[in-house]
Amino acid sequence: MCNFRxxxxxxxxxIATLLFEIATGTPIMQRPLIHVQLxxxxxxxxxxxxxxxxxxxxxxxxxxxxxxxxxxxVLNAQSSGVIGxxxxxxxxxxxxxxxxxxxxxxxxxxNVQVPLxxxxxxxxxxxxxxxxxxxxxxxxxxxxxxxxxxxxxRLQGFINEINNKSHCSTKLFFGTAExxxxxxxxxxxxxxxxxxxxxxxxxxxANDSAGIELIRLARISGLRIxxxxxxxxxxxxxxxxxxxxxxxxxxxxxxxxxxxxxxxLMDLHLKDPDRKxxxxxxxxxxxxxxxxxxxxxxxxxxVAKALRLIRDNATRDINVAWVVKQWSVNRxxxxxxxxxxxxxxxxxxxxxxxxxxxxSLLAQTMMSLKEVAASSGFYDARYMATxxxxxxxxxxxxxxxxxxx
Numbered sequence: 001m002c003n004f005r006x007x008x009x010x011x012x013x014x015i016a017t018l019l020f021e022i023a024t025g026t027p028i029m030q031r032p033l034i035h036v037q038l039x040x041x042x043x044x045x046x047x048x049x050x051x052x053x054x055x056x057x058x059x060x061x062x063x064x065x066x067x068x069x070x071x072x073x074v075l076n077a078q079s080s081g082v083i084g085x086x087x088x089x090x091x092x093x094x095x096x097x098x099x100x101x102x103x104x105x106x107x108x109x110x111n112v113q114v115p116l117x118x119x120x121x122x123x124x125x126x127x128x129x130x131x132x133x134x135x136x137x138x139x140x141x142x143x144x145x146x147x148x149x150x151x152x153x154r155l156q157g158f159i160n161e162i163n164n165k166s167h168c169s170t171k172l173f174f175g176t177a178e179x180x181x182x183x184x185x186x187x188x189x190x191x192x193x194x195x196x197x198x199x200x201x202x203x204x205x206a207n208d209s210a211g212i213e214l215i216r217l218a219r220i221s222g223l224r225i226x227x228x229x230x231x232x233x234x235x236x237x238x239x240x241x242x243x244x245x246x247x248x249x250x251x252x253x254x255x256x257x258x259x260x261x262x263x264x265l266m267d268l269h270l271k272d273p274d275r276k277x278x279x280x281x282x283x284x285x286x287x288x289x290x291x292x293x294x295x296x297x298x299x300x301x302x303v304a305k306a307l308r309l310i311r312d313n314a315t316r317d318i319n320v321a322w323v324v325k326q327w328s329v330n331r332x333x334x335x336x337x338x339x340x341x342x343x344x345x346x347x348x349x350x351x352x353x354x355x356x357x358x359x360s361l362l363a364q365t366m367m368s369l370k371e372v373a374a375s376s377g378f379y380d381a382r383y384m385a386t387x388x389x390x391x392x393x394x395x396x397x398x399x400x401x402x403x404x405x
Contacts, residue, residue, distance in 0.1 A: 037067040037084025043237040051259020081266050101269035103262045107150045117262040119253045120281040121150045125157020131287045132202030139198040141172035144206035151206035191221045201229045208233035212244045230293035247290035254282045286360045303341050314353035315377040320346045363403040
């Protein structure tokens with residue numbers, strides 16, 4: 001039986017090859033060969049690769065070759081293009097010498113202008129700041145294991161959003177001026193820095209790796225997470241985040257869509273070699289909350305309870321009166337204290353939670369706009385669309401298009 005299946009597969013493959021060559025007039029061995037240079041042992045690399053494959057299966061007849069991102073790229077006569085993160089400068093020379101298209105993912109390299117698809121790093125910083133502010137925190141810090149360009153952009157977005165939404169300022173940085181290996185006694189210096197921070201503090205880390213390292217050193221220092229500090233990373237590599245000493249909260253990047261868009265740009269450049277390089281930056285998807293930030297840093301127990309109630313129930317048919325009725329509290333007093341500590345009203349918080357939930361559903365599901373509105377607590381899809389235009393300047397459908405591919 002096994003031999004029969006194997007032989008049958010060989011016959012089917014030969015028939016498929018023949019049909020392809022008849023339909024396209026192109027021998028199977030002349031299909032474009034696309035080299036993909038990604039780190040497949042991380043969620044980032046795998047999810048970007050899934051997006052590349054999805055586009056290729058739908059629209060092309062490409063062949064693929066995986067190249068380790070830490071190895072120099074080697075091309076052959078069949079090489080048609082390269083998609084990848086490209087950490088080694090010599091790989092650019094190889095591609096330029098072959099005069100084939102290159103599409104970069106992740107971050108642009110200095111002095112190199114090629115098509116790029118990446119996350120909007122400033123928007124990631126904005127999302128981190130909004131998340132910490134929603135916890136009621138008043139002290140904020142940023143940690144990085146290196147002076148990467150994406151870290152600097154995330155830090156700038158973080159600072160801008162905090163300065164815009166809060167009376168607090170962020171001047172507490174670690175590891176942003178030099179790489180981890182360039183800092184003598186790195187661990188001791190980070191421990192000293194952590195102990196010196198005002199408590200409680202929200203620490204935004206440039207990526208999950210920096211966040212997991214910070215949690216480890218904080219535990220060595222006797223600091224309590226999330227009581228003394230809430231920690232947030234970026235990438236949401238679930239295995240790494242869950243295996244951290246304290247599971248790490250993290251921001252989800254649109255990795256699949258990055259891969260899909262990178263493949264689409266490659267297709268366009270194969271068809272038009274003179275096409276000008278384009279940069280596409282996509283917004284982050286959401287924060288995945290885990291134990292490292294599961295806290296509300298509020299001295300007022302009533303305000304903390306109101307926040308919990310809203311976050312647990314905002315997608316239901318609730319209003320401010322419902323929140324107040326859940327326990328004996330004066331509405332006017334609660335609303336005044338809520339605005340003072342959180343920075344906006346109870347009603348604004350209900351709308352904020354609904355809006356974030358709708359964004360997540362639009363990015364990650366194919367639910368209809370009517371279903372998204374109902375599941376998020378909006379009155380109807382039309383009202384939800386009004387909120388999207390007011391906050392983002394685009395419709396829910398346009399927001400979904402950034403992820404739908």
